[in-house]
Amino acid sequence: MESLLVKIGGSLKGAAELLEEIAAYPGPLVLVHGGGPNIGEWLGRLGFETHFHNGLRVTPPEQMEVVEMVLSTLGKQLAHGLSARGRNAVALTGRDAGLLEARLLEPELGRVGEVSGVKTEVLECLIQAGITPLVAPIGLDGEGALNINADTAAGAIAGALSLPAVFLTDVVGVLRDPKDPATRYARLTRGEVRDLVAQGVISGGMIPKVEAALNALDRGAPWAAIARGERGVLQGVLSGQAGTRVVL
Ligand SMILES: Nc1ncnc2c1ncn2[C@@H]1O[C@H](COP(=O)(O)OP(=O)(O)O)[C@@H](O)[C@H]1O
Ligand SMILES: CC(=O)N[C@@H](CCC(=O)OP(=O)(O)O)C(=O)O
Structure with missing residues (x-):
């Protein structure tokens, strides 16, 4: 069975149904997870205000520790959820x-x-040892930890490993009308993506996803798709029935 890189959106919050789906996949997986909603919730509880600029969370140094704590804990919870379902998983961050x-x-x-x-x-x-790695999008520069959009991190890792990139989120794919799942694009080229972003049809959190899909393809991923994290999605995406395939 084909090896895949799967990005799990923070919007899915590690739903049990999604963990079942991922745990049951018969081939090797590398997982990258987000956690935007949890990070926002914790920053709020701790009295921090949070702002986004072009879909990226403005992250003052004093908030970085919170971002890293939340993402690290989430990774461990996901690793436990998968391990408990028979798929041994280990949670890493870019620090490891x-x-x-x-x-x-x-x-x-x-x-x-x-x-x-x-x-x-x-x-x-x-992967060689039969263990599923889960990666939280924390990078390192000379100064320490950096907050990286999880889609961006997933695209870069898929490219580096030459793995297909599957972005699982809370919508069935890229939609012409974000409120109507029947308007899913089955396939989008780079030019079409650019036009849809310019028209404002692709907005918010969908922008880093389509950009990461194109970046993954540029860097060597054989294919990339965006789909809803639900039961049957991985087979659906592999057969081309589910999600939006992004092509060069
Ligand atoms: N054209 C579009 N088609 C589908 N979703 C879109 C579109 N434009 C914007 N979106 C938004 O992108 C969201 C997915 O991105 P995001 O919330 O960042 O998810 P995740 O946490 O899974 O990365 C959707 O829930 C939807 O609100
Ligand atoms: C720089 C930046 O925006 N980092 C993201 C990292 C988590 C993420 O991307 O989570 P989702 O996949 O749930 O959106 C953030 O702080 O929310």
């Missing part, structure tokens, strides 16, 4: 074995990074 080298994106965004290098060794070792 130098996995995600990053650089500061724009100083005005605070500790927000983009991936500058992926050290794939630890992922390859775990």
Whole structure:
């Protein structure tokens, strides 16, 4: 069975149904998870205000520790959820074995990074050993941890490992009308993506997803798709029945 990189959106909050689906996949998987809603919730509880700029969370240094704590805990919870369902999983962040080298994106965004290098060794070792790695999107530069959008991290890792990239989220794919699941695009080219972003049809959290899908393809992923994290989705995406395939 084909190896896949699967990105789990924070919007899915590790739903039991999704864990069942992922645990049951018969082939090797590398998982990258988000956690945006949980990060927002914890920042709020701790009295921090949170702002987004072009879909990225502005992350002042004093909030970075919270981001890292939330993502690390979420990774461990997901690893437990999968291990308990018979798929042994280990949760990592970009700090482990130098996995995600990053650089500061724009100083005005605070500790927000983009991936500058992926050290794939630890992922390859775990896959070889039959263990599923889960990666939280924390990168490292010379100063310490950087907050990376999880879609961006997933695209970079899929490219580095030459794995198909499957972005699981809370919608069935890219939609012409975000409120109507019947308007799903089965396939989108780079040019079509660019037009839909310019028209405002693709907005918010969908922008980093389509960009990450294109980036993964540019870096060597054989294919990329965006689909809803539900039972049967991985087979659906593999057969081309579910989700939106992004092509070059
Ligand atoms: N054209 C579009 N089609 C589908 N969803 C869209 C579109 N434009 C914006 N979105 C939004 O993108 C969201 C998915 O991104 P996001 O909330 O960041 O998810 P995740 O946490 O899974 O990464 C959808 O729930 C929807 O509100
Ligand atoms: C820089 C940046 O925006 N980082 C994201 C990282 C988590 C993420 O991307 O989670 P989702 O997949 O749930 O959106 C954040 O702080 O929310």
